[in-house]
Amino acid sequence: MTDPVVIPSVALLGGALLARDYLGRRLRGAEDRYMALYGRTEWGASEMDLGLRCAPEDKPKLIHHLLDRLERHLPRPEAALLREEADLDARRLSFFDARPGVTDLLRPRRGLYFDLGAPEGVRVVWNHMQTDGVGMWATLRDLFDENPPLIPYRSVPPPPAFVPELLALPSVAQRLAWRGRLRKGAEEAPLERGFARWSAEPLRQLRDEVSAPFNLVTSAGAVHAVFERHPEQEKLTIGLTAYFPFIEGRNKYGVFLCKVRRSSFGGLVQQLERQTRSKMLNWGRSSAQSYALNRLPEQAFGRLVSYYRRQIDVLVSSLPVGQRPITLAGVPVQVSCHPRQLSLPYYFLLVGTRQELHVSHTSRFPQVPDFPHSPALTSAA
Numbered sequence: 001m002t003d004p005v006v007i008p009s010v011a012l013l014g015g016a017l018l019a020r021d022y023l024g025r026r027l028r029g030a031e032d033r034y035m036a037l038y039g040r041t042e043w044g045a046s047e048m049d050l051g052l053r054c055a056p057e058d059k060p061k062l063i064h065h066l067l068d069r070l071e072r073h074l075p076r077p078e079a080a081l082l083r084e085e086a087d088l089d090a091r092r093l094s095f096f097d098a099r100p101g102v103t104d105l106l107r108p109r110r111g112l113y114f115d116l117g118a119p120e121g122v123r124v125v126w127n128h129m130q131t132d133g134v135g136m137w138a139t140l141r142d143l144f145d146e147n148p149p150l151i152p153y154r155s156v157p158p159p160p161a162f163v164p165e166l167l168a169l170p171s172v173a174q175r176l177a178w179r180g181r182l183r184k185g186a187e188e189a190p191l192e193r194g195f196a197r198w199s200a201e202p203l204r205q206l207r208d209e210v211s212a213p214f215n216l217v218t219s220a221g222a223v224h225a226v227f228e229r230h231p232e233q234e235k236l237t238i239g240l241t242a243y244f245p246f247i248e249g250r251n252k253y254g255v256f257l258c259k260v261r262r263s264s265f266g267g268l269v270q271q272l273e274r275q276t277r278s279k280m281l282n283w284g285r286s287s288a289q290s291y292a293l294n295r296l297p298e299q300a301f302g303r304l305v306s307y308y309r310r311q312i313d314v315l316v317s318s319l320p321v322g323q324r325p326i327t328l329a330g331v332p333v334q335v336s337c338h339p340r341q342l343s344l345p346y347y348f349l350l351v352g353t354r355q356e357l358h359v360s361h362t363s364r365f366p367q368v369p370d371f372p373h374s375p376a377l378t379s380a381a
Contacts, residue, residue: 019162022291026165027158029244030293031251034305035129036093037298043088043110043127044340050124050136051336051360053195058331063116065329069143070114071102081131081139085111093129112139121333132251133319133337133349134243145329147322150352158246159283165291168284175257175285175311178237182230182313182345186364194367195336198357198374210266212273215350216240218357219316220268222348225372226314227262229365234262238272239315239344242282254286257311265375306343314346323354336360348372 039046054062073079085098088110098104098111105113112130115123126136141147198221207217223238238258245252258275260268276282289308293301319337326333337349337360345365351358361372 021295023161025291025294026161026287027246027248028290028294029247029249029251029254030290030305031132031253032129032249033294033301035127035251037302037305039127039129040088040093043086046128047340048126048128048136049336049338049340050126050140051118051120051195051334051338052122052124052328053334053336054121054331059121062121062328062331062333065331066114066122066143067102069328070105073142074100074102074105076142078142079139081135082112084130085109086127086129095130120336128251128339130250132243132253133317134252135250137319137321141321143328144333145327147324147326147353150320150323150354154245156245159280159287164280164284165288166284168281168288171281172285172288178257178259178311180237180311180313180345181233181235182365183310186345187366188364191338191342192361192363192365192367193338194361194363194371195334196359196361196370196372196374197334198359200352200354200356202374203357206266206269210269210273212269214352215318215320216272216276217269218318218350218352219348220265220272221375222316222346222350222359222361222372223260223268223272223314224265224375226346227268229368229371236260236313237311239312240272240276241315241317242286244283244286253317254283254290255312255315256282256285309343312344314348315344316348316350318350318352320352325353325355334358338362 035046052062074082080097082105083097083100084095087094087096106116107113108125112124112126115125124140131139203217203221204214207214210217219238219240223236226236227233236259238260239255240258241253241255243253247253256276258272260271263271293304296304321335326335335351335358337351339347339362342362342364345363347362349360351360359372
């Protein structure tokens with residue numbers, strides 16, 4: 001007969017080992033592993049195009065000053081991302097300082113490079129295995145004219161251990177059953193790319209009216225445009241990215257899932273706000289999901305990540321970059337960003353200044369003219 005002391009002792013030991021493993025992994029995001037899983041065998045699968053758009057007559061001046069500033073910026077410690085290159089032949093994905101000159105950055109490579117022949121201006125090609133959008137902008141911002149940030153990304157301590165994840169477990173389980181509604185109708189190729197400019201002032205007016213964070217107002221604008229494009233859909237699953245500076249990795253973000261019903265623009269804002277207002281729950285959901293994913297072997301990890309991606313109809317990322325319009329040597333620049341490949345029906349990147357938003361979208365659906373137009377500012381009843 002088993003000693004009655006043995007079973008609780010084994011349970012305690014197992015719990016202690018699990019807790020120790022969790023404490024060692026809780027700040028590791030799953031996005032680096034996801035990008036490497038697909039991008040290592042096909043580097044271009046994780047590439048992004050960051051467009052610096054300008055008037056055609058301004059392009060020679062833009063290129064001249066960009067190259068001049070790049071020459072001075074490249075040796076600096078904060079430009080390390082510009083110099084690195086991937087070693088895809090090693091057993092594990094790694095990056096090294098390739099010590100490139102400016103001319104090396106003007107042709108395709110396994111690292112960041114500049115395409116000066118892009119019709120809209122200049123195209124910066126970067127790979128998500130290297131960094132996220134916040135890290136990319138931190139690397140490039142010294143090439144532009146001085147522009148105080150809208151939101152300073154400060155170093156903040158990580159949330160407390162255990163409590164956020166335990167509180168979030170019921171909602172994590174509930175969200176596992178959510179499914180995307182647009183995937184069945186999405187066309188595989190070619191991807192549709194678009195760019196629009198929205199004035200920030202009317203969006204701030206709605207923010208004040210509904211008392212919601214500005215990034216939720218702008219995200220609701222993207223969701224509103226998708227509902228208008230798909231009048232047959234009454235519900236959508238939305239993914240909102242959030243930046244976590246304490247995550248250990250190159251991609252320091254998580255994705256919050258929200259389920260929204262068709263509504264007025266203001267009504268969509270309120271739905272997103274209700275589902276994201278608890279910062280502790282937001283982090284707990286992201287942390288619990290990342291921990292579970294990182295505990296899986298490679299094959300199971302790939303399948304489960306694909307399952308999560310199929311849940312999302314619209315993924316929205318926000319990148320606040322400056323209090324003033326974006327310029328380089330006085331040349332007005334609009335910033336667009338599009339992935340080379342897309343596993344979701346819709347992806348939006350909202351680049352914000354105090355004056356306007358630069359709205360990029362990539363879609364697996366053909367789009368109507370002027371999509372996405374600035375939404376009508378009608379609040380929820």
